[in-house]
Amino acid sequence: MFEDTKIEEIIKSMTMEEKINFVVGVGATWIEGNPKPKVKGAAGDTFEIPRLGIPRTVLADGPAGLRIDPERENDENKYHATAFPVETMLASTWNREVLKKVGEAMGEEVREYGVDILLAPAINIHRNPLGGRNFEYYSEDPLLTGEMAASFVEGVQSQGVGACIKHFVANEQETNRMTIDTIVSERTLREIYLKPFEIAIKKAKPWTVMSSYNKLNGYYTSQNKWLLMKVLRDEWQFDGFVMTDWFAGDSAAKQLMAGNDLIMPGKSFQIVPHLRPKDERDDIKEALEKGELTEEIIDERIRNILRILFKTPAFKGYKYSNKPNLEKHAKISYEAGCEGVVLLKNDDVLPISKDTKFALFGTGQIETIRGGTGSGETHPMYTVNFLDGVLERGLSVDQELAKLYREKIEEFRSGDYKVTRGSWGEEIKPKLPENFIQESQLEEIAKRNEVAVVIITRISGEGYDRKAEKGDYYLSDDEFELLKSVSEIFRKHNKKVIVVLNIGSPIEVESWKNLCDGILLVWQPGQEAGRILADVLTGDVNPSGKLPTTFPKDYNDVPSRSFPGEPRDNPTVIVYDEGIYVGYRYYDTFRVEPSYEFGFGLSYTTFEYSNLSIKRVGSKFVVEFDIKNTGNRSGKEVAQLYVRAPIVKIDKPYQELKAFEKTKLLEPGEVQHIIIELFASDLASFDGNSWIVEEGEYEFRIGASSRDIRLIGKIKI
Ligand code: BGC
Numbered sequence: 271m272f273e274d275t276k277i278e279e280i281i282k283s284m285t286m287e288e289k290i291n292f293v294v295g296v297g298a299t300w301i302e303g304n305p306k307p308k309v310k311g312a313a314g315d316t317f318e319i320p321r322l323g324i325p326r327t328v329l330a331d332g333p334a335g336l337r338i339d340p341e342r343e344n345d346e347n348k349y350h351a352t353a354f355p356v357e358t359m360l361a362s363t364w365n366r367e368v369l370k371k372v373g374e375a376m377g378e379e380v381r382e383y384g385v386d387i388l389l390a391p392a393i394n395i396h397r398n399p400l401g402g403r404n405f406e407y408y409s410e411d412p413l414l415t416g417e418m419a420a421s422f423v424e425g426v427q428s429q430g431v432g433a434c435i436k437h438f439v440a441n442e443q444e445t446n447r448m449t450i451d452t453i454v455s456e457r458t459l460r461e462i463y464l465k466p467f468e469i470a471i472k473k474a475k476p477w478t479v480m481s482s483y484n485k486l487n488g489y490y491t492s493q494n495k496w497l498l499m500k501v502l503r504d505e506w507q508f509d510g511f512v513m514t515d516w517f518a519g520d521s522a523a524k525q526l527m528a529g530n531d532l533i534m535p536g537k538s539f540q541i542v543p544h545l546r547p548k549d550e551r552d553d554i555k556e557a558l559e560k561g562e563l564t565e566e567i568i569d570e571r572i573r574n575i576l577r578i579l580f581k582t583p584a585f586k587g588y589k590y591s592n593k594p595n596l597e598k599h600a601k602i603s604y605e606a607g608c609e610g611v612v613l614l615k616n617d618d619v620l621p622i623s624k625d626t627k628f629a630l631f632g633t634g635q636i637e638t639i640r641g642g643t644g645s646g647e648t649h650p651m652y653t654v655n656f657l658d659g660v661l662e663r664g665l666s667v668d669q670e671l672a673k674l675y676r677e678k679i680e681e682f683r684s685g686d687y688k689v690t691r692g693s694w695g696e697e698i699k700p701k702l703p704e705n706f707i708q709e710s711q712l713e714e715i716a717k718r719n720e721v722a723v724v725i726i727t728r729i730s731g732e733g734y735d736r737k738a739e740k741g742d743y744y745l746s747d748d749e750f751e752l753l754k755s756v757s758e759i760f761r762k763h764n765k766k767v768i769v770v771l772n773i774g775s776p777i778e779v780e781s782w783k784n785l786c787d788g789i790l791l792v793w794q795p796g797q798e799a800g801r802i803l804a805d806v807l808t809g810d811v812n813p814s815g816k817l818p819t820t821f822p823k824d825y826n827d828v829p830s831r832s833f834p835g836e837p838r839d840n841p842t843v844i845v846y847d848e849g850i851y852v853g854y855r856y857y858d859t860f861r862v863e864p865s866y867e868f869g870f871g872l873s874y875t876t877f878e879y880s881n882l883s884i885k886r887v888g889s890k891f892v893v894e895f896d897i898k899n900t901g902n903r904s905g906k907e908v909a910q911l912y913v914r915a916p917i918v919k920i921d922k923p924y925q926e927l928k929a930f931e932k933t934k935l936l937e938p939g940e941v942q943h944i945i946i947e948l949f950a951s952d953l954a955s956f957d958g959n960s961w962i963v964e965e966g967e968y969e970f971r972i973g974a975s976s977r978d979i980r981l982i983g984k985i986k987i
Pocket of ligand 1: 313331389436515732
C-alpha cells in the first residue's frame with residue numbers, strides 16, 4: 271500500500287534522535303518551558319518532525335465531553351464543549367443508537383477544535399461501588415460495557431478522528447493507582463475485565479488503546495508483554511497504537527519492549543520524580559546502548575503510531591473551524607440524559623402534572639452536579655441546574671423556598687464553605703449543610719404544596735476512591751434529618767415525597783427508601799440537567815433507563831471486600847478474590863438481595879412479554895419474542911437476555927447477560943417484535959486455557975431486569 275511505503279520511507283529518513291523523540295510525547299504542555307500546547311487544555315501532544323512532514327497531533331479527554339480550556343489568553347473567543355451525561359448514565363440508556371449519536375457529537379467537537387484523538391471511552395468495570403471513577407465507566411457487566419463502548423467509538427470515529435479505549439486493564443480503583451498490583455486470575459480477567467476491550471476492539475476498531483497505571487499480576491500493564499503483545503495484538507488483531515496513561519509505569523524502555531507504542535505525556539520526571547526520576551529519552555538511549563532494546567523494536571512502535579496518525583485531521587491538514595455545532599449537541603446531550611434516567615420507585619406519585627405545586631429541597635437544586643472531577647470533567651457553556659430547569663419549563667415550584675435556598679447557599683459560600691482551588695487548580699467545594707429549615711417553616715411549606723422533591727448529590731473523581739461512610743456511601747446525618755422531617759411533615763398532611771439522586775455511583779438507599787414515595791435516579795446528567803429532570807417529573811419524558819450496576823442494600827454486602835487492597839492503610843496489592851462473581855453475578859449466585867438489582871428500572875407505562883421462540887440455525891440461536899405496551903403512555907423498554915448454564919464442570923454464575931435490545935418508543939397498545947441472534951460461543955467460559963462451552967440444557971431467560979424474568983426457553987447443547 272502507498273501508505274506503508276511512505277511510512278517505511280519516513281522511518282528510514284529518521285535519525286535515531288528523532289525516532290526516540292517520536293515515541294515520547296512532548297511533555298506536559300501546561301508546564302512552563304515545555305512546548306506550548308497546540309490546543310489549550312488538551313491532555314497531550316505528539317512530537318512533530320516538520321522536515322518529514324510529521325505535524326503535531328493532539329490528544330484530549332474525555333468520557334463526558336471534550337476537555338479543553340474554554341478560555342485563551344488575549345482571545346475573546348470561547349472554546350466551550352458540550353457536557354454530556356457521565357458514562358454510567360449513558361449505559362443506563364442501554365441504547366446503542368444514543369451512544370453512537372453522543373460519540374458523533376463529541377467527535378465533531380474534537381475535530382472542529384483541532385484535536386485528533388479523544389481519550390475516551392473509559393471501560394473499566396464497576397467492581398466496587400466506591401471506585402472513585404466509576405461514573406466514568408459504564409457498568410458492572412462486561413457485555414453492556416463492551417456494547418456501549420463499541421457504539422460510542424463508532425460514533426466518534428465516523429467524524430474522522432480517533433477514539434481511545436482506556437484504561438487497559440484491571441484499573442478499578444483510585445487508591446494508590448500508580449503503583450498498586452492487581453492480582454487477578456486469567457479466567458476472571460478474560461471473562462470480566464478484558465471482555466469489554468475485546469468486544470469494542472473487534473466491533474469498532476478503536477484507533478488507540480491506553481494502558482493503565484496499575485500493575486497486573488506483578489508487571490505494570492504498560493510493561494506487560496503478555497497483555498500488549500499476546501492478547502491485544504496476536505489474539506485480538508488490534509492494529510492501532512497503544513499509549514501509556516499519563517506518567518504511568520517506571521521504565522520507558524520496558525514499555526517499548528512490552529509493546530506500548532507511545533509514552534505520554536513525556537518528561538514524567540517533572541511530575542512524578544519519585545516514580546520516574548529519568549527523562550524517558552535517556553532511559554531509552556541507555557537501553558539501546560546496553561543492547562536491551564533494539565532499533566527494530568522502536569521502528570515497529572513508530573510504524574504502529576504513524577499508521578494511525580496518517581488518518582488524523584492534523585496529518586490531512588484539516589482546517590478546523592473552532593465552531594462545532596453546540597446547539598445541536600445540547601439537544602443530543604439532553605436526549606441522552608432523558609433516556610438514562612432510572613425510575614427506582616413509584617408509589618403512585620409520578621409523573622406530576624405541570625401545575626402540581628411542589629417544594630424543592632436540597633442545595634443540589636442550585637449546585638447541581640453535572641459530572642465528576644479530574645480528567646473526566648467538562649467545561650460547557652452553561653449547566654442548567656435543577657431549579658432553573660423546572661422554572662424554565664414553567665412548573666409550579668415553591669418560589670419562596672427557592673429564594674431561601676438561593677440566599678442560604680450564597681451565605682454559606684461566602685462564609686465557612688468557601689470554594690477554594692487545589693494544587694492542580696481544581697475546585698474544592700466543601701459540602702453544604704442540608705438541614706437548615708425549621709419545623710414550623712416545613713409545616714407551612716407542606717400546607718401550600720402537594721409534593722416534596724428532595725435532591726441528594728454526590729461527586730467524586732480521579733485520584734480518590736469514595737468512602738463507606740456517612741456523607742458518601744451513606745446519607746450524612748443532615749441529609750437524613752432533612753429527608754426524615756420533610757417526609758414526616760408532608761405525609762402528615764397527606765402529601766407525597768420524591769427523592770432525586772444526582773450521583774455518579776450507587777449510595778445506600780435501603781435505610782431511607784420508605785421515607786419517600788418515588789425515587790428518580792438522574793445520575794450526573796451533564797449540562798442539560800434541569801431540563802431533563804423537569805421533563806421526567808411531568809412525564810413529558812417517560813423514563814426508560816435501567817441500572818447498569820447493582821444498588822446493594824449495604825456496603826457490607828458487596829463481594830469485592832478486598833477493595834482497596836492490602837495493607838489497608840496504604841495498599842500495595844489488590845487481589846480480585848471474588849473472581850468472576852462481580853455485581854449481579856455474585857448477588858444472584860449467592861442469593862444476596864440488593865435494594866435495586868442490575869437491569870432494574872420502572873416506567874410510567876407497563877410492558878408485556880410474549881411469544882418466545884428459540885431456533886437453532888447452524889451455530890446460531892435466533893431468539894424471538896414480542897413486547898407490548900400495555901399501559902396508557904408511550905414508552906421504551908429494555909429487554910434483557912440472561913443465560914443460565916446447566917451444572918457443568920466449570921463453576922458458572924447463576925445467570926449472565928448475553929444480549930439486550932431496547933424497543934423504539936411504543937405507543938399504548940403497540941407491539942414490537944424483537945429478534946436477537948446469539949452464537950454458541952457466546953455461552954463459553956474460560957477454563958484456564960481456552961474458551962469452552964460444555965454440554966447440557968441452557969436456560970434462556972428474558973427479563974425486564976435481572977430479577978424480573980418474563981419468559982424462559984430451553985436449549986440443548
Ligand atoms: C487519566 C486518563 C487521562 C489522562 C490524560 C490520566 O490521569 O487517568 O484517563 O486520559 O490523565 O488527561
